[in-house]
Amino acid sequence: MATGFDNPVGFIGIGTMGGMLIDAFLRAGTFRPEQVFIHNRTPQKAHMMAQKYPGMTIASSNAAVAQKTQLLFLCVKPLDFQTVLKEIAPHVTPSQTVVAIASPVLLQHLAEQLPSKLIKFIPSLTNLSHAGACLLTFHERIPGDEREQWKQLFSAIGTPVEISEAHTRIASDLSSCGPAFLSHILSQMADAAVEEAGLPRCLAEALVVHMLDGTARLLMQEGLSLQEIQQRIAVPGGITQQGLSWLSDQLAGVFHRLFQTTHAKYAEDVEKIQAAFDDR
Numbered sequence: 001m002a003t004g005f006d007n008p009v010g011f012i013g014i015g016t017m018g019g020m021l022i023d024a025f026l027r028a029g030t031f032r033p034e035q036v037f038i039h040n041r042t043p044q045k046a047h048m049m050a051q052k053y054p055g056m057t058i059a060s061s062n063a064a065v066a067q068k069t070q071l072l073f074l075c076v077k078p079l080d081f082q083t084v085l086k087e088i089a090p091h092v093t094p095s096q097t098v099v100a101i102a103s104p105v106l107l108q109h110l111a112e113q114l115p116s117k118l119i120k121f122i123p124s125l126t127n128l129s130h131a132g133a134c135l136l137t138f139h140e141r142i143p144g145d146e147r148e149q150w151k152q153l154f155s156a157i158g159t160p161v162e163i164s165e166a167h168t169r170i171a172s173d174l175s176s177c178g179p180a181f182l183s184h185i186l187s188q189m190a191d192a193a194v195e196e197a198g199l200p201r202c203l204a205e206a207l208v209v210h211m212l213d214g215t216a217r218l219l220m221q222e223g224l225s226l227q228e229i230q231q232r233i234a235v236p237g238g239i240t241q242q243g244l245s246w247l248s249d250q251l252a253g254v255f256h257r258l259f260q261t262t263h264a265k266y267a268e269d270v271e272k273i274q275a276a277f278d279d280r
C-alpha cells in the first residue's frame with residue numbers, strides 16, 4: 001500500500017509546511033505531480049505550486065480534494081481545522097487515510113468527525129532535506145502491519161519515529177521547534193563573536209555553520225555521542241572545559257523553562273481547539 005504509493009494524494013493548506021512536504025515528497029519520488037491534488041484558502045499559493053510541478057491538479061475546493069484522493073494531508077493551522085473538517089467530512093470514507101500535521105489537534109478530535117484511518121504526523125523543516133525525524137502517531141483504526149508500511153513511506157523524507165500522543169509536545173519541541181531553537185543559539189554565538197572580537201559577521205556565521213555540519217557528522221557518521229564529543233574536546237584544565245563549566249552553570253534550568261513555556265502555549269491551544277470542536 002504505502003511503498004511506491006500510486007493512489008491520488010491530496011494536500012489542503014499550501015503554506016510553509018504543506019509546501020515543504022509537497023517539495024520533499026516529490027523530490028524523493030514518493031509521489032508524482034500527476035497524483036497530487038491541492039487546495040489552499042488563498043488560491044495564489046496553490047497556483048504557484050502547480051506552476052512549479054506541471055501535472056499537479058488544483059482542486060476547486062477542499063471537498064473536491066477529499067473526493068478525489070486516497071491519502072489526504074491536512075496542513076492548515078490548528079484553529080482552521082474545524083472549518084476544513086466540516087467541508088471534507090461528508091466526502092471522507094473509511095478506506096481513506098487522513099494525515100494531520102497540527103500538534104494540538106488530537107486524534108480523538110479527528111476520529112469524532114472522520115470515519116477514515118488517521119495519522120498525526122509532526123514534520124520538521126529538516127524533512128525538506130530528507131533528514132530529521134518524522135514524528136508519527138497512529139490512530140487505532142490503523143493496524144500494526146499497516147503502520148510499518150506508512151513508516152516506510154515517511155522514511156523517504158526523514159527518520160520515522162512512532163510516539164504516543166501524550167509525548168507529541170515534547171517530541172515536537174526537540175524535533176520540530178528544535179532547528180529554530182538551535183539556529184537562534186548559533187546566531188547568538190555568531191553575534192557575540194562579532195561584538196566581542198570584531199570577527200566579520202559573514203565569517204562568524206560561516207564558522208558556526210561548518211561547526212554544526214561537522215558536529216552532526218561526528219554524531220551521525222562517526223557514531224560519537226553528545227557526551228563523547230564534549231569529553232574529547234574538553235581536556236582537563238583547558239579552555240573548553242572552563243567554558244563548558246561556565247555554560248553549564250548559566251544554562252541550569254533554561255531548557256526546563258523553555259519546555260514549560262511551549263507546554264503552556266500548547267495547553268492553551270488544545271483548550272481553544274476543544275472549545276471549537278465542542279461548538280460545532
Ligand SMILES: NC(=O)c1ccc[n+]([C@@H]2O[C@H](COP(=O)([O-])OP(=O)(O)OC[C@H]3O[C@@H](n4cnc5c(N)ncnc54)[C@H](OP(=O)(O)O)[C@@H]3O)[C@@H](O)[C@H]2O)c1
Nearest residue numbers: 013014015016017040041042075076077078080101102123
Ligand atoms: N512551521 C513548522 O515548522 C511546523 C512544524 C510542524 C507542524 N506544523 C503545523 O503545520 C500546520 C501548518 O503550519 P504552517 O507553518 O504551514 O502554516 P501556514 O504557513 O500559515 O500555512 C497554512 C496554510 O493553510 C491555508 N489554509 C487555512 N485555512 C484553510 C482552509 N479553510 N482551506 C484551505 N487552506 C487553508 C492557509 O492559507 P492562506 O494562504 O489563506 O493563509 C495557509 O496557506 C500548523 O498546524 C502547524 O502547527 C508547523
